[in-house]
Amino acid sequence: MILRVLLAISLCAVGQGLDNGLALTPPMGWLSWERYRCNIDCDNDPDNCISENLYMAMADAMVSEGYKDKGYEYVNVDDCWMEKERDANGTLVADRKRFPHGMKWLADYMHAKGLKLGIYEDFGTFTCGGYPGSKFYLEKDADTFASWGIDMVKLDGCYSDIEDMEYGYPAMSFFLNQTGRPMLYSCSWPAYVVFYQKIPDYKKIASYCNIWRNYADIQDSWDSVRGIIEFYGNDTGNFSLVAGPGNYNDPDMIIVGDYGLSYDQQRVQMAMWAIMAAPLLMSIDLRNVKPETKALLQNDYIIMINQDKYGSMGRRIMKSGPYEVWTKKMGLDDKGMAFAFLNLDDAGGPIPISMPLYQLGLNIAEGYNITEGFTGKFIGTLKPHDILNATVDPSGVWLGVAYFDC
Numbered sequence: 001m002i003l004r005v006l007l008a009i010s011l012c013a014v015g016q017g018l019d020n021g022l023a024l025t026p027p028m029g030w031l032s033w034e035r036y037r038c039n040i041d042c043d044n045d046p047d048n049c050i051s052e053n054l055y056m057a058m059a060d061a062m063v064s065e066g067y068k069d070k071g072y073e074y075v076n077v078d079d080c081w082m083e084k085e086r087d088a089n090g091t092l093v094a095d096r097k098r099f100p101h102g103m104k105w106l107a108d109y110m111h112a113k114g115l116k117l118g119i120y121e122d123f124g125t126f127t128c129g130g131y132p133g134s135k136f137y138l139e140k141d142a143d144t145f146a147s148w149g150i151d152m153v154k155l156d157g158c159y160s161d162i163e164d165m166e167y168g169y170p171a172m173s174f175f176l177n178q179t180g181r182p183m184l185y186s187c188s189w190p191a192y193v194v195f196y197q198k199i200p201d202y203k204k205i206a207s208y209c210n211i212w213r214n215y216a217d218i219q220d221s222w223d224s225v226r227g228i229i230e231f232y233g234n235d236t237g238n239f240s241l242v243a244g245p246g247n248y249n250d251p252d253m254i255i256v257g258d259y260g261l262s263y264d265q266q267r268v269q270m271a272m273w274a275i276m277a278a279p280l281l282m283s284i285d286l287r288n289v290k291p292e293t294k295a296l297l298q299n300d301y302i303i304m305i306n307q308d309k310y311g312s313m314g315r316r317i318m319k320s321g322p323y324e325v326w327t328k329k330m331g332l333d334d335k336g337m338a339f340a341f342l343n344l345d346d347a348g349g350p351i352p353i354s355m356p357l358y359q360l361g362l363n364i365a366e367g368y369n370i371t372e373g374f375t376g377k378f379i380g381t382l383k384p385h386d387i388l389n390a391t392v393d394p395s396g397v398w399l400g401v402a403y404f405d406c
């Protein structure tokens, strides 16, 4: 029942940013970096090295294990896919040994399965892994990617000057557009600006990029996830207000299914990435996912919150020591809201949290139907001054959805 209601309240809003018809909701898919890094040792580790075989295996699993049916569609190549030198004409070449059929063939493979292929480059002279960067070749590389049938381009920022990014990232946006092929544009630009302790101009960034990384790379640990949640909760520069159809802040990959998180912590990452309207780009071995983890990654209610067409990014509205409350508007007119009670404490047992609905910003006098966010279980119909009671595990979350059923 809640699925139907959420669909009904999820009306389309028009964003102010880059308009190439892409990322109308946060993109979903898979990205190699966190899990597979720059592993180029195919002789000793053929199943896990950066090669066409890896991306094909992930694409196969994305379809056969049911991820595609839930909306995951991009299979994204990250760093270390190239030859160390461009060809005689200055064109990028995929590593001839690890990608013997080339990138166009790999893109065709994805498209035949109803999936999309993303690729990685860098705005500077080199990629972070030391491969040829796009500096002086932006237009050529945009044309090359279009000719290969690429669907998403992530442009990193190693080996470049942040002063140049103001011109370079918009230039690449222009060249991508000029190719005539819609390619989702992922910019690492603000992450570098933040690294130098400046506040990015997020409105400008949103006018050139579909999604953008704001903060440090995710690592396979709870500390890393917690740090990212803190950065996003701080919302320095009010970047949450820039999110909407076509434009999303990217807190980096989903590590649910790797080694670093407990089950409760996996729930936190899924709940918070849904609340933040974040891209859901898994960086895990899709050939080998435990059933309970797969159920989280494919949870219909979580995906519904994440993919809400209004595209509002949730914000931290309260913080008291390790306890936080976050809310995300769903649909227009404040009729729907997802909310999270977050317990970042790592001591003791579950804690009770009680809160009247109006403190969440839910003020319609007739009241709201409340459901639990992972299961859709109906909790009750509550009015603004009624108290909602929840219990939250350590390093855990209680997720809820409220909607006004008129």
Ligand SMILES: *[C@@H]1O[C@H](CO)[C@@H](O)[C@H](O)[C@H]1NC(C)=O
Residues within 6 Å of the ligand: 087, 088, 089
């Ligand atoms: C370079 O471009 C020329 C002219 O378009 C073409 O004939 C040649 O095959 C290209 N060389 C490479 C290495 O792609």
Ligand SMILES: *[C@@H]1O[C@H](CO)[C@@H](O)[C@H](O)[C@H]1NC(C)=O
Residues within 6 Å of the ligand: 019, 020, 021, 176, 177, 178, 179, 180, 181, 182, 183
């Ligand atoms: C190029 O930009 C125009 C104007 O914003 C837009 O309508 C068009 O869809 C874009 N095309 C591509 C391929 O990104």
Ligand SMILES: *[C@@H]1O[C@H](CO)[C@@H](O)[C@H](O)[C@H]1NC(C)=O
Residues within 6 Å of the ligand: 227, 230, 231, 234
């Ligand atoms: C969040 O803000 C607090 C208070 O200003 C600051 O101490 C902390 O370093 C910030 N965290 C991040 C990850 O930026």
Ligand SMILES: *[C@@H]1O[C@H](CO)[C@@H](O)[C@H](O)[C@H]1NC(C)=O
Residues within 6 Å of the ligand: 236, 237, 238
């Ligand atoms: C962010 O928005 C708040 C109001 O919500 C405003 O007081 C503050 O100045 C804004 N900060 C920035 C950096 O834009």
